[in-house]
Amino acid sequence: MTVSVYVPSDSAATSVGANAVAKAIVAESTQRNLEIKLVRNGSRGLLWLEPLVEVATAEGRVGYGPVTAADVAALFDSDFLTGADNIFSVGLVDKIPWLADQQRVTFSRVGVIDPLDISDYEAHGGLVGLRVAIALDQSAIVDEVLASGLRGRGGAGFPAAIKWRTVMDASSDQKYVCCNADEGDSGTFADRMLMEGDPFTLIEGMTIAGIAGGATKGLIYIRSEYPDAITTMKAALLSAREYGLLGADVLGGGKTFDISIRVGAGSYVCGEETAMLESLEGKRGMVRAKPPIPALHGLFGAPTIVNNVLTLATVPMIMAQGAAAYQALGSDRSRGTQVFQLAGNIARGGIVERAFGISLHALVHTYGGGTSSGRPVRSVQVGGPLGAYFPASGLDVAMDYEALIAAGGMLGHGGIVVFDDSVDMAQQARFAMEFCAKESCGKCTSCRVGSVRGVEVIDKVMNNIDRTANLDLLTDLCDLMTYGSLCAMGGLTPMPVLSALREFPEDFQK
C-alpha cells in the first residue's frame, strides 16, 4: 500500500532543511523499494519541530521532528512508515496539546492539505463559502460579514464589512479589491504561512469580497522578502483560473473576478494601506492623507476594498459556517479568533490561533514555553516594531484589541516577540527610532526628522549627556511624533520607545 508522507514546503521549514529531508526520503524509499506518496504540505505551525515529517496512518497523521536529512535512514530503519515510535516521534500531530487546544479557523487547512491541490482544498471544506456567497445578493454577504464581527487583522481593527458596504454603495465603472500581503512587522509570519500553505483560501476570500463590493479586479501586494509565497500564489492563481474559480464566470455563478499579483520592493511603509495603493500605482510608496478614504477613492481613484491577508482568508469560513459560529468566539468587541505568532527568543515558536481574550502570559509561557535560550523572559514586544514592550511581570493582559490599548499597547498583526534577560531595552528603543528613520516615507516632518532626532537624543541619554533634560526632550519628541504624523509609522514609533522607558528605566541609567 502506498503511504502518504508529508514534508512541509513552507519556507520556515525549508530554512532549516525540509527540502533536503524530502529529497532524502524519496531517495531512501526508492533504494528500499518502498512505495510512498510524498506530499509537500504547508507547515502545521509548530515551528520548533521543523522539519516535521508526518506519516498518514489509520489513526491519523503521526509526526517526527525535528528531522534532518541525516536522520532519514534511521527513520526508515525504525519503520516510521507504519507510524512506529522512535526518538523523533511526537505522536499523533492532532493530539499534541499545543495544537489540540487551538481554535483553528483561518488556519484550519494550513499544513493539513497540499497547498496547490484544489481538489484537496475542496475535500477540506474549500469553496463552500464562495458557493454560499454566489447565491446571495451583495448586501446579504456584507450583512453576514458584519454579523460575524470580523475586524481588520492588519492592525487597525476596522470592521471589514463597513469598508465593504462603502465600496458596494459607491457607484463606479471599476472597483478593486486590494489584498495587503506586505507583512513587514518583525515577529509576524501568518500571512506568509497562509499564502504558502493554503493559497486558495485567500483567493476565495478575495473573490467573495469582490462579489460583495461589486469589484471585478483584485490585486495582491506581496512583499519581495517572501519569494516562496509569491511563487505559490502565482501557481494557485493559474490553477484557480483553470478551475473556473476565477475568470468571467466564477464557479458558473455569472460573476466576474480575477486577481493579479504585484511584488513590493523592500519598503516597510508600503504595508500602510494608502502607501500600498501608491506603490500599486507604480509610484513611491508615500502615505496619502485621509479623507478621502480608500473605500471611495482608492486604487487609481476607484472605490477599493483594502484588507489584510488574514482578514480576507477568514471570510470563506464565515460564509461557510455562518456568522454566528464566528461571532460566538472572542471577547468583548473582538470577535472570532486571532492568529497569534510566537517569535523571537521562544522555546516553542509558531502559530497559535485562539479566540480573542487569551492572556499574553498563556501565549508566552504555556504555549511558548518561555525562552529558547533557557534564560528568564525579560520583555515581550506585542504587535510588531510599532508595538509596546511589556515587562515579564506585566503579561497578564487579555489579548484583544481594546484590552491591549488599555494596557498601553496594541495588537497590531498579532506578532509576539520574546526577549530574554540579556536584552538592552535602551538599545531596543534606539532601534525603534532608527528603523523609523530608515523606513519613513518622508511625507510628515514629525516622522522623517523626528526619528533621526530620536536616535540622537537616545544616544545622548545612553552616553549620559544631560540625561534628565534629554529624557524630557525625548518624551516631548514622542508626543510630537504621535500627534503630528499621518500614519502609524511616525504615530506609533513612540510606543516601543515610551514603553521601554516606562517599564525599563534602569536600562536608560547605565
Add this chain to the structure above:
Amino acid sequence: MAYAVAPWSPSAGQHLLEMLSPEERLILPALQSIQHGFGFVPKDAVALVATALNVSVADVHGVLTYYHDLRTTPPAPVTVAVCVAEACQATGARELVSHLHRTLAAVGERSVDGEVDLVEVFCLGNCALGPAALINGRLVGRLSPATFADVLDDARATR
C-alpha cells in the same frame, strides 16, 4: 537577489518594457522588470522607462531611489540579506551581523573578494527560527556565527 542576468543594452531594455502587460505599464513594475532582466537598473534605463511610460525622468528617478530593493549597480554573485529586525535581534542577529562585519563585509558593502554583497533587511517572516537571512533568494534559519560559513559555501556551490 541574483538572477541569471543578461548584459544590458538599450534595445534589450526596450524589449523587456514592451513585454509588460498593459496593467504593469507603471514605473515600479517597469523598473522591477529591468532589474530582473539585468540584475540592476542601469542609468540609461531611466530615460528609457520614462519615454516608454510617458512620464518624466524625475518621476522614474524618484521611484528608483525610493525602494530599497532597486539598485543602480550590478550585484555580486551572491547577495546575503540578513534580517536585523526585533525577532532576530532577540536570538542574536546583532552578534551575527558583527561577526559578518569582521569576516565578510559591513552591512551595505561588498566582500573584499567581490563575491558577496551583504545587505540588511527588516524581517523575512522566519521569526521563530531566527536569526534568518535570504541568500540569493533562499531563506535560511537558525544562523549563527559558527554555521554561517558553511551556509554561504553551500549557496555558492548551488548558485
